[in-house]
Amino acid sequence: MxxxxxxxxxxxxxxxxxxxxxxxxxxxxxxxxxxxxxxxxxxxxxxxxxxxxxxxxxxxxxxxxxxxxxxxxxxxxxxxxxxxxxxxxxxxxxxxxxxxxxxxxxxxxxxxxxxxxxxxxxxxxxxxxxxxxxxxxxxxxxxxxxxxxxxxxxxxxxxxxxxxxxxxxxxxxxxxxxxxxxxxxxxxxxxxxxxxxxxxxxxxxxxxxxxxxxxxxxxxxxxxxxxxxxxxxxxxxxxxxxxxxxxxxxxxxxxxxxxxxxxxxxxxxxxxxxxxxxxxxxxxxxxxxxxxxxxxxxxxxxxxxxxxxxxxxxxxxxxxxxxxxxKKQMIKYKGTTLYPPAMNNILNDFNEVDSYIIEISHNEIGTDEILIKIAAKATSEKLLQNIKDHFRAKLRVAPKIEFHDKKEIQKLQFPKMSRKPILVIDKRV
Structure with missing residues (x-):
């Protein structure tokens, strides 16, 4: 056909x-x-x-x-x-x-x-x-x-x-x-x-x-x-x-x-x-x-x-x-241009990561900041370091990463009226 x-x-x-x-x-x-x-x-x-x-x-x-x-x-x-x-x-x-x-x-x-x-x-x-x-x-x-x-x-x-x-x-x-x-x-x-x-x-x-x-x-x-x-x-x-x-x-x-x-x-x-x-x-x-x-x-x-x-x-x-x-989600972070899908690929590498949300914001001097909130099967300093190392190896920069409760992440991913999961929250607007 x-x-x-x-x-x-x-x-x-x-x-x-x-x-x-x-x-x-x-x-x-x-x-x-x-x-x-x-x-x-x-x-x-x-x-x-x-x-x-x-x-x-x-x-x-x-x-x-x-x-x-x-x-x-x-x-x-x-x-x-x-x-x-x-x-x-x-x-x-x-x-x-x-x-x-x-x-x-x-x-x-x-x-x-x-x-x-x-x-x-x-x-x-x-x-x-x-x-x-x-x-x-x-x-x-x-x-x-x-x-x-x-x-x-x-x-x-x-x-x-x-x-x-x-x-x-x-x-x-x-x-x-x-x-x-x-x-x-x-x-x-x-x-x-x-x-x-x-x-x-x-x-x-x-x-x-x-x-x-x-x-x-x-x-x-x-x-x-x-x-x-x-x-x-x-x-x-x-x-x-x-x-x-x-x-x-x-x-x-x-x-x-x-x-x-x-x-x-x-x-x-x-x-x-x-x-x-x-x-x-x-x-x-x-x-x-x-x-x-x-x-x-x-x-x-x-x-x-x-x-x-x-x-x-x-x-x-x-x-x-x-x-x-x-295009609107392009991030300039520590001299590197990033898009969220590149970060998704890295986070998906880790079986320990249950779910996550990427938050983009401006800091007090107006440059881009990235905070990744992660719900993991078991939290540890070693896992956090592994994820950051993975980011540096693949993207040359490591964003700020925090562990959060799975229910909190799911609430962010599925706001009222949503028809599909939200993985990026852009607070720069």
């Missing part, structure tokens, strides 16, 4: 996207109060934008603008809206997205081809371990995508290892849809209750919310821990509510594949210009085929690099490497 456009040549994909870009600009010029104002204030004739290179003539759209003028992005009358979702609000107030019937169909198509990319077919059964309620787009997208693919789905929702295992043993799903760190909790439950992990029928997991790989696509600490106990394939998927689109790994597991029929991708530097090939920059997207709230040159805040060589799976599309970090 590889769409023909994803097997086309690079030039054919570019020409196809430029045709879709012209359609998007005409649609926004007619229906979007926000983008009509942008075009007018910047004297932009949308008919003069014909190539992907021409995009740099248009200002980018930021999360702040999307929050401030949320209603002005709506391109259809309220009567056409079928579903409302909101962003998780990790870095600011949640933003509302209104979806039409066509948008839900597009979402289903996106997820169906994404699952197929990871090797899932209609003979498979998938167990959904994320919420489908609480205005969460991902859970809804997974459900619609599995349905469109013609596969089976078990909607268990987030958490509760006992219920997850009851469903796995009863319905024999071949794939799980889960946050990777939750797979460790499933492994722990299985070991405590004499469940044979590798005889459970699970072939793989489609993973959301946490990176699985290093920048060279080798398994990171979290993935290594999972695979050391459970012989399943792990597939990384990256998406956001604003994109209405996912980047999912194929069976080669060399980055998330771009669906050119659904989204235009730019990777930009600080001045909103394209970065050199292979360099890290901010992922900036323009959505194609979205009816309710399409976006043009929207800066996602995620720092990534692109891989453009053809993949042996047969797709010629761009692939995104693992997210290096959120």
């Amino acid at each position: 590889i769409p023909k456009i994803e097997q086309a040549s690079t030039l054919e994909i570019k020409a196809f996207q430029e045709g879709k870009l012209v359609e998007l600009l005409a649609y926004l010029n007619e229906n979007s109060a926000y983008y009509k104002t942008v075009f007018s204030e910047n004297n932009i004739d949308v008919h003069s934008i014909k190539t992907l290179e021409d995009l740099t003539k248009i200002p980018t759209t930021t999360k702040d603008q999307l929050q401030q003028y949320n209603d002005d992005f709506l391109c259809v009358p309220k009567s056409k809206i079928i579903d409302y979702v909101t962003t998780s609000g990790t870095l600011g107030d949640p933003v509302t997205f209104a979806l039409t019937d066509n948008d839900l169909e597009r979402l289903a198509y996106n997820e169906a081809i994404s699952f197929a990319c990871a090797g899932v077919n209609k003979e498979d059964v998938l167990q959904l371990m994320t919420t489908i309620d609480r205005r969460f787009m991902a859970g809804l997208a997974y459900f619609l995508g599995v349905r469109k693919l013609g596969a089976g789905i078990i909607r268990v929702g987030a958490g509760i290892p006992e219920l997850q295992w009851d469903s796995i043993l009863k319905f024999k799903p071949s794939y799980l849809i889960a946050v990777p760190s939750f797979l460790l909790k499933l492994i722990e439950h299985a070991e405590q209750h004499d469940i044979d992990l590798n005889n459970s029928g699970v072939k793989g997991a489609i993973c959301i919310g946490e990176p699985l790989r290093e920048q060279d696509f080798s398994l990171n600490s979290l993935s290594q821990k999972i695979k050391a106990k459970w012989n399943i394939e792990l597939y990384s998927t990256y998406a956001s509510t604003e994109m209405n689109t996912a980047f999912t790994e194929c069976e080669q597991q060399q980055g998330g594949h771009h669906h050119p029929e659904l989204i235009i991708v730019e990777i930009l530097d600080e001045k909103d210009n394209p970065v050199a090939p292979g360099e890290v920059g901010e992922l900036t997207i323009s959505t194609l085929g979205v009816e309710g709230m399409p976006l043009l040159r929207f800066k996602t805040g995620d720092m990534v690099s692109a891989h453009k060589e053809a993949c042996s799976c047969g797709r010629n599309t761009l692939r995104l490497g693992p997210v290096v970090g959120r």
Whole structure:
């Protein structure tokens, strides 16, 4: 189930996207109060934008603008809206997205081809371990995508290892849809209750919310821990509510594949210009085929690099490497530039660490400080020193680390209304 456009040549994909870009600009010029104002204030004739290179003539759209003028992005009358979702609000107030019937169909198509990319077919059964309620787009997208693919789905929702295992043993799903760190909790439950992990029928997991790989696509600490106990394939998927689109790994597991029929991708530097090939920059997207709230040159805040060589799976599309970090969460610490995912990888190396939260703040002279609060199976000065040594070896600096009660950490990780665990609290704003 590889769409023909994803097997086309690079030039054919570019020409196809430029045709879709012209359609998007005409649609926004007619229906979007926000983008009509942008075009007018910047004297932009949308008919003069014909190539992907021409995009740099248009200002980018930021999360702040999307929050401030949320209603002005709506391109259809309220009567056409079928579903409302909101962003998780990790870095600011949640933003509302209104979806039409066509948008839900597009979402289903996106997820169906994404699952197929990871090797899932209609003979498979998938167990959904994320919420489908609480205005969460991902859970809804997974459900619609599995349905469109013609596969089976078990909607268990987030958490509760006992219920997850009851469903796995009863319905024999071949794939799980889960946050990777939750797979460790499933492994722990299985070991405590004499469940044979590798005889459970699970072939793989489609993973959301946490990176699985290093920048060279080798398994990171979290993935290594999972695979050391459970012989399943792990597939990384990256998406956001604003994109209405996912980047999912194929069976080669060399980055998330771009669906050119659904989204235009730019990777930009600080001045909103394209970065050199292979360099890290901010992922900036323009959505194609979205009816309710399409976006043009929207800066996602995620720092990534692109891989453009053809993949042996047969797709010629761009692939995104693992997210290096959120641009707003970049930390300048003792002369070193850090992003939280690099710290996650180090902390995940330690089996003694149960859970943690990373707090970023400014000190009295205005420079960045890092405090890592850890809940451990057994606290000791030796463990603390080992963790700090590990930080110095990998990142050249060691942040302040404190032991805390597990319940206190969990309270910080799961505040009221949260739909996924929070690992970073940024107090610098």
